[in-house]
Amino acid sequence: MSKWKVYLLGFATLLMAPLGWLLCGMPEISDFLQLEQLTGIWTGIGAEYGIVFGIFMLIVTNTETARKSFSVQHQLIRSMQLNIADILFLSLCAGFGEEILFRIAIQQWLHPVLASVAFVAIHGYINPKDWETTKYGLLVCLFITVLSYAISGEQGLWFCIAAHASYDFVLFYFWGRVQGSM
Template sequence: MSGRHRIYLAAAVTLFGMGGLGLLLMIVFHEQTFSNFFHGEKQPVLLQLLYGALYGIMAVLLLLRLLRLRFLKHTGQFFRKLLLRYRVGWLEIIMISVSAGVGEELLFRGGIQPWLGIWPTALIFVALHGYLNPRDHAVFIYGVVMIPIAAGLGWLYKE
């Protein structure tokens, strides 16, 4: 299987597998529907999307700035090499971002967060992404910064 096909498969598994599991948890255990995930007693959908996009842009800018620090240089190089290895273009980056954004948020915010709360869910989210590696101090620091960012996503969902 080529690198691009692996990326498409990973995006599909993230979107449909994780998102589907999140929807299942929401419906079976939290008595919530996909529609309620966006509506409920929250802000209008377009306003939610605007808040999420602005928060995401601010988080990415912060993380990119963090990766420029000297002690995190090898972490940034790891991400660049990963993108180069799979010859990822802008279309794939957008596809991965949307798939991960939708699939992971359905699972973590819709399925897991109602049970565990914002901070434990954020911690699990970051740990499962491999950012709390005690053997790699730079990646660990990056992960510690990611925890409040993930908690912010949880707060946005809750509000």
């Protein structure tokens, strides 16, 4: 995949944020983005949570069966030939755009667990015809469900964004570099 397509993908994901803002009725930006929480302790804890869960997923999916189940994702990520800046960009775009759209906007209409399942299913990790992929998708559901409840707790939006971005960073980094294993 060419670099311009990689960055186009990142920008497209980032555009989910203004879509979420529109779906919420265009509230005041500082309130909508919970900017007062950006530099709080929960943002750092969210980043740590994402890293730990990302490493956990690398460990539990490091089997022959899991490598087969995720071979398409691994090949796609490797084809992008991502460097650290690319990985950081894509991870931040996904963390920011997807969390705003799903946690703030879509969760207005869906229960947090349903929003979590929808989020994981859209990413292709729930497949009734592929139990191997689905069982790992259920683990991802656990991660996302924590975010779904954290958004309305004291942890807030930036915990969710940091957790999502750091989780993606771990997976992009290792899946894009490690050949033959996860």
